[in-house]
Amino acid sequence: MDTNIAAQGTTSPLAGTRRRMPPEFNIFLVLIGIALVYEILGWIFVGQSFLMNSQRLTIMILQVSVIGIIAVGVTQVIITGGIDLSSGSVVGMTAMFSASVAQASTWPRALYPSLTDLPAIVPIGLGVGIGLVAGFINGSLIARTKIPPFIATLGMMVSARGISKWYTKGQPVSGLTEQFNFIGTGIWPVVVFLVVAFIFHIALRYTRYGKFTYAIGANVQAARVSGINVEAHLVKVYAIAGMLAGLAGVVTAARAQTAQAGMGVMYELDAIAATVIGGTSLTGGVGRVTGTVIGTVILGVMTSGFTFLRVDAYYQEIVKGMIIVAAVVADVYRQKGRKKA
């Protein structure tokens, strides 16, 4: 087809290697663009700077770090060609369970009145562990029964929400220990988010786990014939996503210093949105954690910017919906462009 390629190919397959722009570059430009628009609108309508306000930026990033932690797990699920709708409910469930064993002994407790103050690692471990189990169930259902991920995680979404309501009969859990609340204070949620993002960025790019994840998303049949144990791998991926949702639940409870059964509602959609905005393709095989981090920050900037411009909350949701759709449309065009090239 191509004489140029043929001519180059005869030298060395590596000779022509050129550093391409990382695929996140475009998304990063979008982030800069959105921020600049707010900056300009800010000077015009509010009379102050949007970006030159460290307090606003801190709050903004704090608000989305829980979504970010979930999105790192969701990214891996979507790369395999799947979806996880249960993460928001898992956040609620794990927030309730971890908070229930993190209550201070001085507090009048309904659930475990005789419990002494436990070290923070116990409620944190419990929350993360329950998330892991929820994800494991998701993964096992998908891998063993071959039901679509959409259905399996939809079931978990409804059931986990039910469990969080049943657990305290709808009562909130408050009076948590200082030690537990600590990971929700200050900049700690952001630190947790970035550490999680870093770990899984490395895992996806440089480990066998990562290579297999992409291979399954690109072509599950070929992955199987190449010797990958697809079922076991999918269980792993969903379990990790559940575990991260559990961690997000713990952070949510610690930040709020209380837990309620309604925590995390719609978080799964925000996490999916952040992932898709970040360039992960819903058809599988494509996506990176760095993109998801930028996607998460874009969500944060948008919300924060609307509040800054005093835009009605109703409009915020309307526009957010449109942006999510636009991100997927952009993905579809990217795929098309690639095929033609």
Add this chain to the structure above:
Amino acid sequence: MTLSPTTMAAVRASGAIPNAEYLLAAEGVRKEFPGVVALDDVEFKLKRGTVHALMGENGAGKSTLMKILAGIYHPDKGSVKLRGVDIQLKSPLDALENGIAMIHQELNLMPFMTVAENIWIRREPKNRFGFVDHREMRRMTAKLFERLKIHLDPDIEVRHLSVANRQMVEIAKAVSYESDVLIMDEPTSALTEREVAHLFEIIRDLRSQGIGIVYITHKMNELFEIADEFSVFRDGKYIGTHASSDVTRDDIIRMMVGREITQMFPKEEVPIGDVVLSVKNLTLDGVFHDVSFDVRAGEILGLAGLVGSGRSNVAETLFGVTPASSGTISIDGKEIVIDTPNTAIRNRMAFLTEDRKDTGCLLILDILENMQIAVLQDRFVKGGFVSEKEVTAACDDMSRKLRVKTPNLHERIENLSGGNQQKVLIGRWLLTNPRILILDEPTRGIDVGAKAEIHRLVTELARNGVAVIMISSEMPEVLGMSDRIMVMHEGRVTGFLDRAEATQIKVMELAAR
């Protein structure tokens, strides 16, 4: 005179069709893709009532030209004349309405609709209430089938049909548009010999009705059997057009590759070693039964049989894709249970699957990722981390050895030609250093040059003591490469032939029964 396609369609409808020397004529056609000149100053002329074959290696530009003629691509330069009138096709639908129909390699029918519904989609006859008139549609279909000598029930859902029958439906659909030009892209690649004969009968019939047929194929004997003329392309350039009665097979190959192919099948006599793989009474219920054979180190065992004889199923079962219902598999005399491909790989087996796109390539990933995926099962990984440097070096070495044509290893595999994709997939398996190599149609749909390279490679592997099982529908390939041939028919082994005694006729006798 340039007419818009819609005007042309109207002219056609009025019956005042201009009479031109050529039904379809393309001249000076150029098409570029980012970084690639796919077609450069190409011409193509189709006479009415002829079958015109397009020949060339993969990547020669046949597919691009065909897609331009069918309205899928738009040429950057040059003209396309339909009956002497310049036309600019905007879409495949546009082409269809101008009388150019294309039958794709991947058939485009809706599996859950009936044959009749598929044919008349978008043009369903309506009754006076505006609903689809199924009785009239059935009548129209029956009439069409009668004209084409196709024997199919118009009311059957397409998903119940065989590939060959689906192809018949596609052809009927194309003819129903009163097309003057029919473009067929390797129509016989999935057909049995009898089905091919029926297809050719229909093609000859259409030809006698004045329809021009553009026929793309890799099979030389089909060219001589069905084509009146052929045009050869090489590296995006037009080489020439000749009547197929004027040339020999060697002439065509020379035109296609621009060089003499001295030896198609470089089979060498190599010392045959001990039995490596021994299969006894292998059965997959309802698919194949009591299959027993041995393969020795250095031996190439050919697996012949018609499509549907169970050849590929045996291969899949050997490799653990569909575990056996009963029977045993032994390697080096030790019986093992292969229930997943992973087990097979751990026993140093490798399996190049029949369908590159469906079960081979990770299309959206690059060459590097495609090549390394199988070897990562047990090499180049320390504590879960992939040793990028080492695995990249190994892949680089392999792709040089296999002469994969690509600017670099970061090219997506979907951008490579079929032959190069196949080389990458072979590389994937050679990296695992297999002792038993199963090849299912290793050269299907790839060009002559790449084919010869793959044959050379298989010979070399055998020389190094690899036991090879090769499935192929191409008789010359099986006969030319194998030390022994096992023939299957309807899920059973019907016989073994030694290299010395094997002939096309003997194999066919066992395969067709």
